[in-house]
Amino acid sequence: MKKILVFFTLVWIAATPFPIYAHDNETHLDPAEATTEGRFLISSNWSQLKRGWNVLVLQITNTEGQALSQANVKVSYEMEDMEMNPPDNPVEEKENGTYEKKIFLGMKGNWKFDATLEKDDVKDTLAKVIKVVK
16 A cells, blocks of 8 residues: 555655746846947846856847948857856857857856957947856
């Protein structure tokens, strides 16, 4: 009888769905920010970045809100006040002005990102510091 009870308990535990929330896997972009000279607008998932591997998502538009496709986008990043050499993966264009870069944030703390955007002889930058707390 005890074995049957243990068996049914294990089956019940295995069959119970773990709470998986849609927002855990969805990318939410923060409000758009103007680049240094105001030539482009960038929305990103800054607030979702956590310690470990992440995909940095950049949604880039011109000042009229039109998606910026086929731009030269570079993003470098480092931890503030600490010498680290995080992986430097390329920025990949996805679609409709969306660009992605795989990044590794090895520790909690402040991380500085420098983005350079260039399209048709128009060049601008964005510097952003985010605090990783998870």
